[in-house]
Amino acid sequence: MSARGTTPARRRPVTLHDLVLLAVLAVVFGFLYWALVQVWGWMQVAMGPLGDLAQNVLVGGWMVVAPLALYIVRKPGSGIVVEIVASIVEVVFLASPVGPMLILVGLIQGAGAEVAFTATRYRRYGWWVFVASGITAALANLALGMVRFGWMGQDFFALRVGFQLASGIILCGLLAKVIGDALLRTGVLDNYAIGRAARETERSGGSSPADRSTASGTTVSGTPGTPGTSGTSETT
Amino acid sequence: MSTPAFGRPLPVDSLLHRRDPTVKVLVVLVVCLAITAVVDPVTPAALYLLAWPAAVLAGRIPPATLLRAHVPFVAFALSLLMVNAATRDGETIARLLAVDISAEGLTIGAGLAMRTLLIGIVSVTFVLTTDGARLMTSLHQHLRLSGRFAYAVLAGYRLLEQLPETWSTIRSAQAARDPRRRLQHPGHAPSARPKALAQAAFALLVTSLRRGERMSIALETRGLGAGPRTIAAPSDLRWADAVVAFVALGVTAAVLLTSWRLGLLRGLGELGVFG
Numbered sequence: 001m002s003a004r005g006t007t008p009a010r011r012r013p014v015t016l017h018d019l020v021l022l023a024v025l026a027v028v029f030g031f032l033y034w035a036l037v038q039v040w041g042w043m044q045v046a047m048g049p050l051g052d053l054a055q056n057v058l059v060g061g062w063m064v065v066a067p068l069a070l071y072i073v074r075k076p077g078s079g080i081v082v083e084i085v086a087s088i089v090e091v092v093f094l095a096s097p098v099g100p101m102l103i104l105v106g107l108i109q110g111a112g113a114e115v116a117f118t119a120t121r122y123r124r125y126g127w128w129v130f131v132a133s134g135i136t137a138a139l140a141n142l143a144l145g146m147v148r149f150g151w152m153g154q155d156f157f158a159l160r161v162g163f164q165l166a167s168g169i170i171l172c173g174l175l176a177k178v179i180g181d182a183l184l185r186t187g188v189l190d191n192y193a194i195g196r197a198a199r200e201t202e203r204s205g206g207s208s209p210a211d212r213s214t215a216s217g218t219t220v221s222g223t224p225g226t227p228g229t230s231g232t233s234e235t236t
Numbered sequence: 237m238s239t240p241a242f243g244r245p246l247p248v249d250s251l252l253h254r255r256d257p258t259v260k261v262l263v264v265l266v267v268c269l270a271i272t273a274v275v276d277p278v279t280p281a282a283l284y285l286l287a288w289p290a291a292v293l294a295g296r297i298p299p300a301t302l303l304r305a306h307v308p309f310v311a312f313a314l315s316l317l318m319v320n321a322a323t324r325d326g327e328t329i330a331r332l333l334a335v336d337i338s339a340e341g342l343t344i345g346a347g348l349a350m351r352t353l354l355i356g357i358v359s360v361t362f363v364l365t366t367d368g369a370r371l372m373t374s375l376h377q378h379l380r381l382s383g384r385f386a387y388a389v390l391a392g393y394r395l396l397e398q399l400p401e402t403w404s405t406i407r408s409a410q411a412a413r414d415p416r417r418r419l420q421h422p423g424h425a426p427s428a429r430p431k432a433l434a435q436a437a438f439a440l441l442v443t444s445l446r447r448g449e450r451m452s453i454a455l456e457t458r459g460l461g462a463g464p465r466t467i468a469a470p471s472d473l474r475w476a477d478a479v480v481a482f483v484a485l486g487v488t489a490a491v492l493l494t495s496w497r498l499g500l501l502r503g504l505g506e507l508g509v510f511g
Contacts, residue, residue: 016384016461017452023392024448028441031399041308044315052319085389092261092371093396095305095363097312099355100268182438188445 018073021192022082025072029065029082030089036061037096053156056163060171063137066113067130067176072183074122074193083110105144112140113172125197127177134173138164244397246364250296251480257371258378259477263484264362268355270488276502277346279495284354286487291361294480302360309356313349320345347502368393374471384461391451395444402443406436 036058043054065086066079087106090096098105116133142164180194189195245253252260271280291297321341372390375381411426426432455461495501 016388016456017449019384019388019461020391020448020452020455021445023388024395024444026389027392027396028399028444031396032437037312038308041311041315044319045311052315054315085392088389089392089396091359092366093363093368093393095356095359097309097352097356099272099352099359100265101272101355179438179441183442183445186442188442188449191449 014073014075014078018075018078018192022069022073022078023085025065025069026082026085027089029068030086030094033062033086034090034094034096037090037098041097053160053163056160057167058171059138059141059164060134060167060169060173060175063109063113063134063141063168063172064176064179066110066137067117067133067173068180070114070117070122070133071125071130071176071180072189072192072194074125074197076118076122077114079114079117080107080110083107083113101148105141108140108144109137113137115140125177125194127174130173130177131169132173133176134168134170135165137172138168141168245367246297246301248296250294250365251476252290252295252361252365254476255365255480256374256378256471256473256477257366258374258471259473259481260362260366261371261375263481264358266485267358267488270492271351271354273503274351274492274501275344275347276495276500277343277350278500279491280347280350280354282491282495283488284350284357286491287354287357287361290484291357295361295365297361297364301364302357305360305364306353306356309352312356313352316352317342317345317349320348368396370469370471373467373469377467377470378473383465387455387460388452391448391455394451395447398447399440399444403436403440406439406443410436 040054040058043058044052047054063083066083069082070079083106084103087096087102091098091100091102096102113133113136115136116129119132120129142161145160180189183189184194184198190199267283271283274280288302291302292299321337369390372381372386372393376383376386407426410432414427426436492501
């Protein structure tokens, strides 16, 4: 996909429209996270003495909504907000075995995933940014686990680190990008920053691969080659 | 899912149902954070036993419902116990299937397991006695939570209530269109292959986003989020709220103090985290 050019007009403040989207994402993913916690519990038992590693394998799945929300809304803080609300949904509405600590976990994981996007000043959304986001999220979670569960003092610490990073990259970073692109193709995100950016790319003759297929009726048929943006339109 | 309605409190009136949600959520937070610093098994076990009568008598949660809600927590607690017993260094007290069980690991594991059960019973009691809409109103009223944020979360909460129904609609649609199923077992459950489940989850996400966008347009047309508004059904603080909070926190403090006096209390330092 294309990284956003350097001409986003003034960044608009978070609107109610964006907030409701964040809340909806948080609710759906809070529900999915909660389901994943149930899977995790039984997986831990099934894996016997190695069961504690299950969370390191699955951890990326609990952070995926942060990069996804950032990808769609593209505003500072949205990754953190959406993770916190998702954890609140889990704790307050669905009763999670992890307890209210989960809200703190959500904050740390959300912040971890958001760092990578902050580093690009919320302007680049190529594959590598999502990979970086998965790594930073996994590292943040790793630090948390060291304090919370004393992972440093346990066996197979190296194995944990490896699983965490792989899980963060695949289940958090890359999965978020895949889901975001798939959602964009359905046309449901046309009125959000991601949809506007895609239209802008198309209008400026950018090569937005397969994103704007015939699915959406609201596509603005742009004139190719319009010198609209001075920004780079790099494809990854 | 043990509760009759998803994300909803039990449809009864009780002492705990009537309490202000903000007060309840703060008490739950304080108790759970305090217990997070404790790793010995006895202290959380004592609190856990005390939580039962509170949930059953003050919250009017039927014991059977409460027990059923324990299932995920028990699995979680069991795994914590096994993992810590097997992976921590210390004096070996037994060998099970070529795995050394250490005394320290067993103690710490039991502590973490009891903590999970305690957090579980407290959270379930909170969820089964608290209405989500009232919680958001109360947070907006007492903790100055931004109105726009509260509306957004409430809109999401409405969606949450519809999620199971939407999910079963999508799954039924899948089953109806699955030719294999139709030929072999008419009326059979929808396909449980990972691909089918992933497709259903994606459809659920798209449906929810569409619905959410419609809701946000409806909210904006009515001018919500544009400025301060009055509250339709305020959740006012009463003396009883203070009493319940005082009793809950007092009991927790008393248990911690007693455990400390008896020399049973062990803190986070035991995990070897900070040293």
